[in-house]
Amino acid sequence: AVPSLPAVPMTKLAQWLWALALLGCTWAALATGALGLELPSSCREVLWPLPAYLLVSAGCYALGTVGYRVATFHDCEDAARELQSQIQEARADLARRGMRF
Amino acid sequence: MASEEASGGPRRSRREPEGCVSRGDKYSVLLPTYNERENLPLIVWLLVKSFSESGINYEIIIIDDGSPDGTREVAEQLEKIYGSDTILLRPREKKLGLGTAYIHGMKHATGNYIIIMDADLSHHVTNFLFCRKQKEGNFDIVSGTRYKGNGGVYGWDLKRKIISRGANFITQILLRPGASDLTGSFRLYRKEVLQKLVEKCVSKGYVFQMEMIVRARQLNYTIGEVPISFVDRVYGESKLGGNEIVSFLKGLLTLFATT
Numbered sequence: 001a002v003p004s005l006p007a008v009p010m011t012k013l014a015q016w017l018w019a020l021a022l023l024g025c026t027w028a029a030l031a032t033g034a035l036g037l038e039l040p041s042s043c044r045e046v047l048w049p050l051p052a053y054l055l056v057s058a059g060c061y062a063l064g065t066v067g068y069r070v071a072t073f074h075d076c077e078d079a080a081r082e083l084q085s086q087i088q089e090a091r092a093d094l095a096r097r098g099m100r101f
Numbered sequence: 102m103a104s105e106e107a108s109g110g111p112r113r114s115r116r117e118p119e120g121c122v123s124r125g126d127k128y129s130v131l132l133p134t135y136n137e138r139e140n141l142p143l144i145v146w147l148l149v150k151s152f153s154e155s156g157i158n159y160e161i162i163i164i165d166d167g168s169p170d171g172t173r174e175v176a177e178q179l180e181k182i183y184g185s186d187t188i189l190l191r192p193r194e195k196k197l198g199l200g201t202a203y204i205h206g207m208k209h210a211t212g213n214y215i216i217i218m219d220a221d222l223s224h225h226v227t228n229f230l231f232c233r234k235q236k237e238g239n240f241d242i243v244s245g246t247r248y249k250g251n252g253g254v255y256g257w258d259l260k261r262k263i264i265s266r267g268a269n270f271i272t273q274i275l276l277r278p279g280a281s282d283l284t285g286s287f288r289l290y291r292k293e294v295l296q297k298l299v300e301k302c303v304s305k306g307y308v309f310q311m312e313m314i315v316r317a318r319q320l321n322y323t324i325g326e327v328p329i330s331f332v333d334r335v336y337g338e339s340k341l342g343g344n345e346i347v348s349f350l351k352g353l354l355t356l357f358a359t360t
Contacts, residue, residue: 009319012276013358062270069266074253079225079330087222090146097182099142101175 027051127158128232129212129292132220133202134163138170140221145179145188147226155229162206163220165192199309203299207292216289224287225330231289234327241294241322244280244314245287245329252282252328268349275357276315280324283311284349287329294322307345308352315360 010018029035031047039047091101130148134141145161152159163176173192180188191209193202207215216231218224224245231243246252248269254262272283284307290298297320302312317324 011358011360012356066263066266066270069248069270070259070262073248073257073262073266074251076225076253076255076330076332079253080255080332083222083225083332086147087143090143094142094146094182099178099182101142 124158126214126232127160127212128152128214128216128228128289129206129210130159130161130216130218130228131203131206131210132161132163132218133199133206134165134168134172134176134220135196136168136170136172137220138168138172138175141172141175142179144220144222144226145183148228149183149187151226151228155232157229157232158212160187160189160210160212162189162191162210164202164206165190166196166202167192167194198305200299200302200305203295207296207299210292213292214289215292215295217295218287223331223333225332227327227329228289230327231287234325235289238323238325240325241291242314242317243289243325243327244282245285246280246282246326247285247329247331248281249326250328252330254331254333256333264346268346268353272311272353275353276311276360278311278314279318280314281326283314285329285331286310288313304352304355305348306352307349308356311352312356315356319360 027047027050030039031044033039033044095101132141132144137144141163145163148159148161163179165172165176167173173190176188176190176192180190189209191205193205203215203217214232214235216228218228231245234240235243247254248266254265257265269281269283272278273281276283294317298313298316301316302309304312314324
């Protein structure tokens with residue numbers, strides 16, 4: 001059997017840098033025609049500002065998601081009420097058992 | 102062997118534990134406390150009631166860090182009322198931090214599962230649900246989440262909700278942790294899993310809880326989730342200042358860069 005190196009998983013930071021580098025190079029290569037790839041100019045018109053568009057979209061997505069989650073953040077009225085009545089019960093029962101608060 | 106309540110009633114039953122929790126399982130609840138004189142008797146009473154009603158074998162380990170407000174005296178009274186099989190006091194001299202409190206508590210735990218939770222009544226006592234969920238999926242860890250199902254909060258203003266959701270969003274994007282609520286501290290662990298994780302974790306505060314989940318994923322432990330209610334403090338004060346946010350971000354970036 002061929003001995004293999006133990007796999008060290010990449011840190012999240014490393015994964016992000018890798019992905020960004022990959023996408024960045026692809027975009028740069030396509031957008032500048034560096035590989036001799038001649039794309040129709042309509043494609044290149046879209047491609048050129050794509051990173052900026054993606055950044056703005058990501059920002060909007062983030063704001064929208066967080067906003068939605070804040071708006072739908074569940075308020076536990078029942079739990080709070082139940083807790084209050086449990087506290088009353090607890091204090092009474094403990095006092096009966098000899099607890100001095 | 103089921104725990105007995107010392108005085109005040111013929112309560113202890115021979116009933117079968119509910120929800121496929123077997124007789125052989127025992128759950129140790131670790132309660133690190135600091136200045137919880139008001140809340141401690143209440144949380145203990147709630148735990149005793151909840152576990153007794155579901156027939157689950159349990160013990161409560163109170164780790165007080167030399168509280169100046171008399172928490173220790175209150176704990177001693179509870180030990181007298183409920184018996185030293187149920188209430189174990191393992192205090193420490195001074196405030197030494199959560200990780201070491203868990204290590205200290207586990208040394209004396211006789212359960213095969215450990216439940217950690219806050220002693221200030223912010224966690225609505227639903228421990229039985231954790232036990233049941235663990236059995237359902239044979240999970241190594243069951244994490245309480247405020248963000249899914251009917252989990253939620255009470256008593257938080259808009260600012261706090263925004264910070265909480267915003268921080269969680271960033272955490273999910275950066276760490277992709279596979280758990281919806283990373284900063285929560287209401288969890289059930291298999292004892293050997295908690296022992297292993299506490300050794301490996303180095304952060305403090307909120308970040309410590311996050312690091313536990315992240316390391317658990319690295320070690321391929323399975324994590325189940327249970328919705329919990331976080332009720333903002335009934336007695337006492339709550340702090341979420343600028344300092345905490347900064348240290349949270351620092352901790353998050355450290356985990357991002359190192360795991």
